Amino acid sequence: MYARDLMITDVKTVSPDDEISDVFRLFARHSFSGFPVVDEADRVVGIVAESDLVDLFEPAEETLWIPIGLPPFVDTLTYQVKPPWADLDLGVDLVRNADRPVSDVMTADAATVGPDTGIDEILTLLSGDDPDINRLPVVDDDGTLVGLIARQDVIRAIRDERAAE
Numbered sequence: 001m002y003a004r005d006l007m008i009t010d011v012k013t014v015s016p017d018d019e020i021s022d023v024f025r026l027f028a029r030h031s032f033s034g035f036p037v038v039d040e041a042d043r044v045v046g047i048v049a050e051s052d053l054v055d056l057f058e059p060a061e062e063t064l065w066i067p068i069g070l071p072p073f074v075d076t077l078t079y080q081v082k083p084p085w086a087d088l089d090l091g092v093d094l095v096r097n098a099d100r101p102v103s104d105v106m107t108a109d110a111a112t113v114g115p116d117t118g119i120d121e122i123l124t125l126l127s128g129d130d131p132d133i134n135r136l137p138v139v140d141d142d143g144t145l146v147g148l149i150a151r152q153d154v155i156r157a158i159r160d161e162r163a164a165e
Contacts, residue, residue, distance in 0.1 A: 001118070002115065002119070003116065003147070003149060007115070007147030008147060008148055008150075011036060011137075012026065012035055013037070014036075015038065016102055017103070018101065019101065020053065020102065021099065023035070024053065027053075033050045034047055034134060035047070042144050044112055049134070052107065053105060111130075111133050112138070112139045114139065115138055122154060136148070
């Protein structure tokens, strides 16, 4: 089995210049958790996933450290404050980030495969150390998108192959 046997060819894509609000609409209308980001020539320049957008609204660190005092005593007089992040209105963050371009949040060095890539390499990428790889754009020699393989596509293909045996 090769990538060309596993991929779907009707792929929804976004542009690096699309606004984040447009991508939210796509996620709401389609049952995908990520989209390839392509340039004007349909060459893959990245991938944007739901998790990339969630990172806009979830602070990486919920603890604020506020220094109190004057140097050189700042380090010894630091207080921890834990604001109620869950109580913040995410709508404010959405408005603040809605017109940002996808290029600000996408993964620019997305893993891709060619149509002749074997299933072993595909399985290695999808089950490797990078848990964020859930889909693989399939590109031709010049990087033009020709298809997409999601984890469930591989699982279905293996299931169907076993059922046929």
